[in-house]
Amino acid sequence: MAQMNLLQAINSALVTAMTEDEKVMVFGEDVGHFGGVFRATSNLQQKFGKGRCFNTPLTEQGIIGFANGLASHGSVPVAEIQFSDYIFPAFDQIVNETAKWRYRSGGQFTCGTLTIRTPYGGGIAGGHYHSQSPEAFFAHIPGMKIVIPRNPKQAKGLLLASIRDDNPVLFMEPKKLYRAAVGDVPETDYELPLGKADLVKEGTDITLLAWGAQVEIIEKAAAMAEEIGVSCEVIDLQSILPWDVETICESVCKTGRLLINHEAPLTGGFASEIAATVQERCFLYLESPIARVCGLDTPYPLAHEKEYMPDHLKTFEAIKRTMDY
């Protein structure tokens, strides 16, 4: 075990993957010598050479197109999109190419070895072009997996699993926590399973569900709720697609209540998908409507970041409303 922040954990995962498999290649804007704008790829070029860790020109559609071709060759690309706000020029390549490569060729060819890493989310005074949480757009694409870690230990284990998974994975990193989240991380090679939620804390009255940076928000709200006698079960979804319906429904059937918190705007957010599925499966167990505490349906603001955010206070109030329904 070593104390690492989330960036160091990502870096440790990349070093592990590149050491173990020489087909792993890491590239993107400024990721080479500079180590990426957040330094997640620090020292990889020095360790593994310019052939395996390199800068690309400034073209997101080019990075993903190149990565698709490289993956279809059998190499193992880990492509970085510098900010998830800038992933949209690559949307066509991801939606129409990455995700459908295996299906359209009847399994003859695949992009399954591709992992796309991208920092997402707010909390860094980044305004609307450095703060978005676009996971729901990608959750609509059959053929992709979407994974979001919440702390350094999860980040390393989930990233290694993503790189080695035989499906294309969009790995979204909560940039607010890059340096803020510090914890014990095994220095060994380990994987955490994709598609599995993580039960962070058990409780009996209400299930609180979030992912990425929002997990610490619902934990904080849960602590406030405990003080007024509400026992909260806290779950980190970890994988948005495919998502762990079993763990969530089991918990909701036990607690009878569900609150979903995400940073992305409310309308069409992934909370909607979860709420619809849970009400289908757990209808008779529900004691109150499923609550969604999400970002506003506005672009992510700069000066009003705190007001926009589905923070612990908004979550606490929603817990009380749900309990009092």
Add this chain to the structure above:
Amino acid sequence: MQDRNHLSDVQATNSVSLIENGLVEIPMLQLLDENGHETNKEQSPEINETTAKRISTTMQYIRLLDERMVGAQRQGRISFYLACTGEEASTVGSAAALSENDMIMSQYREQGALAYRGYTTDQFMNQMFSNQLDPNKGRQMPIHYGDKKLNFMTISSPLGTQISQAAGYAYGQKMAGEPAVTICYFGEGAASEGDFHAGVNMAAVLNCPVIFFCRNNGYAISTPSEEQFKGDGIASRGIGYGVKTIRVDGNDVLAVYAATKKAREIALAENCPVLIEAMTYRLAAHSTSDDPSGYRSKSEEDKWRAKDPIERFNKWLDGKGWFDKKATDAFLEKSRAEILAALKKAEKVPVAPIEDIVEDVYDTPPWHLKEQLVELKAHIAKYPEHYPKTSGRLK
């Protein structure tokens, strides 16, 4: 001239003058004139009799297949078709200059390259009829071929996406130390997509052994090339990206073959991209959904018919004493019968079973796909007469 990467290396001038388009024109390599005579024997590529005949028969076979399948679409037997009539020399001539280990990433009008690699009439038909023998399992429109054994990447409909992918594939070949290159075909219309810029630029900067092969065939659906781009075609852009570039007469097999051979050598030896612009003409409609009489004249088409790539090459074969009219006629007759028989056979083969619908989305179907399949099968079982293609074969 050396690459100038820094402003400090640029020579200064005190004259306010703009560099105009057309100042330097890129010539077009032509080694075979319209009468089938070699224009420069010293530069003519070495093509042995076997290869020359294979090129010729492949071009003729593809033209037959195109004619028959356009007819099949008109009869409502297949939903869609794209002919390559007029452009056979570009794709067959270039494919002949490659190694079988080289990856082909094509757009959708390169059936000649695939046929040259050995794709059989049955394989063409099974894909076009989306039957259960279609390697794509009935998931894509007709003409979206792909064959892993033949190193022919499965075609995707969105335009130009294969250009940046080809750069990545070629990078993988280089890193794995494979003595192979990737060839990427596209039309001049696709060169307007952002993927062209992204892909060619990345290939240049990242030193990828890829041949970008542009079929400049005059039209992107109904848009003529003068409404598609300014400047000296697609070739001038290659130079702008720092990519070695050659423009060839796309109706001249010898020129296409020589240029591709050279491009392959350079790409492999120097780990760099090469761009080929083949000047040709789409004698066919864009697709069976298109009618070119609405946007271009018959006289224009006739002018190009006179430059027919197949006839021109056959004249050259004849000059070599390699053209056997009787053998050619017999080949055409045999191919006609083979195409018709394969067509009739393929249209009788059923589609893939319904269970297949959730396969290949992921490596294994996750819970939500498994659930959706169970529900779908139960529904089909309830209304079997409404789902005749699959209801009799539910597992």
